Amino acid sequence: MNNEFRLGGDLAINRLGFGAMRLPSKDGMGGLARDxxxxxxxxxxxxxxxxxHIDTADFYVSAGGAVRANTLIREALHPYPSDLVIATKVGPIIREGGLHHATLADMRGLVEANLEGLDVDRLDLVYLRIGPMEPPRGESLAARFEALAALREEGLIRHLGxxxxxxxxxxxxxxxxxxxAVQNEFHAAERGDVELLAACEESGIAFVPFFPLGGGRELDDERLAKVAARHGGSVSQIGLAWLLASSPVTLAIPGxxxxxxxxxxMAAAGITLTGEDLADIA
Incomplete structure (x- = not known):
């Protein structure tokens, strides 16, 4: 299995990366602050x-904004290693104590907040995230995506997702x-986006599942446990290895x-699933 992927055709990254959502709070966005x-x-x-490859967002914060993922990334890693790719996302916006949908007029400000928080001149990858949880069918994203595309033309963004x-x-x-890149929920217990994954694979677009380990719901699956026992690993490791084996364009960002x-x-990168393993998980 090839453990490297060229994001956007030019950014070489390891397919097993890191998601920063849980850094500010163990209760998810807006929860009690971690150390x-x-x-x-x-x-x-x-x-x-x-x-x-680190995945983050300006709205990944603890209660009251006391701890922010982007601030932690900057403090821990800046000046950044030359090969580090930081992806962020815009769409949700924190107002009046909760997350709301950003409007077209918010796009520049959200991008600039990420530039400032991470202390970079250009963002490697910016996702436009729409909807609360379920993908909103029939909702156009054109105007907001056009705004991000214009910021890309200005040189503030390298790639769009x-x-x-x-x-x-x-x-x-x-x-x-x-x-x-496309980032949707997808893991061993949630495989509803196989058509979207196939479309990404056909076009060489990275498919980056959020909640790769179930999003707080344990991957308590007898099939995964059976394969984990065979490899002497954990269920989580097998869940990540399965994602990486599911397509050459799939990246994993466990947080x-x-x-x-x-x-x-990270030990999951060293696990290569056999045909028997994949058949058992299927």
């Missing part, structure tokens, strides 16, 4: 273990500007605020 020093230590260890979309959204966006969990997650 920021632990978050910084997790980031440094992730890079030591080979991570060169889409998050929480359906296959029609992908076609709509690609008629406006190149799409380098954690724990040093022990980052060690366990």
């Amino acid at each position: 920021p020093e632990t978050g910084r230590a997790v980031l440094r260890r992730a890079v030591e273990l080979g991570v060169n 889409l998050s929480n979309i359906d296959i029609d959204h992908l076609a709509e966006a690609r008629a406006i500007a190149p799409v380098a 954690t605020g724990s040093l022990s969990h980052i060690e366990d997650n």
Whole structure:
């Protein structure tokens, strides 16, 4: 299995990366703050273990904004390693104590907030995320994506992505500007986006599942447990290895605020599933 992918055709990254959502709070966005020093230590260890693709967002914050993922990334890793790719997303916006949908007029400000928070002149990859959880069928993303495409032309963004979309959204966006990556929920217990994954694979677009380990719902699956026992690994490791084996364009971005969990997650890169393993999981 090839463990490297060229994002957008030019950014070489390891297919097993790191998601920063859980760094500010163990209760998800807006939850009680974690110790920021632990978050910084997790980031440094992730890079030591080979991570060169970090997924974040300006709205990944603890309650009251006390701890912010982008701030932790900047404090832990800036000046950044030359091969580090940082992806972020815009769409949700924090207002009046909760997440709301950003409008067309918000797009520049959201991009600039990420530039400032990460202390970079250009963002490697910016996803437009739409909808709360389920992809909103029939909702056009054209105006917002056009705004991001204009910021790309200005040089503020290198590559564009889409998050929480359906296959029609992908076609709509690609008629406006190149799409380098798609980020939707997908894991061993949630495989509803196989058609979208196939479309990404056909076009060389990265498919980057969020919640690769179930999003707080444990991947308690007898099929995964059977394969894990065969390899002497954990269910989580097999879940990540399965994602990487599911398509050459699939990237995995497991997130954690724990040093022990980052060690366990990154060990998944060393697991190669056999045909028998894949048949058992299927």
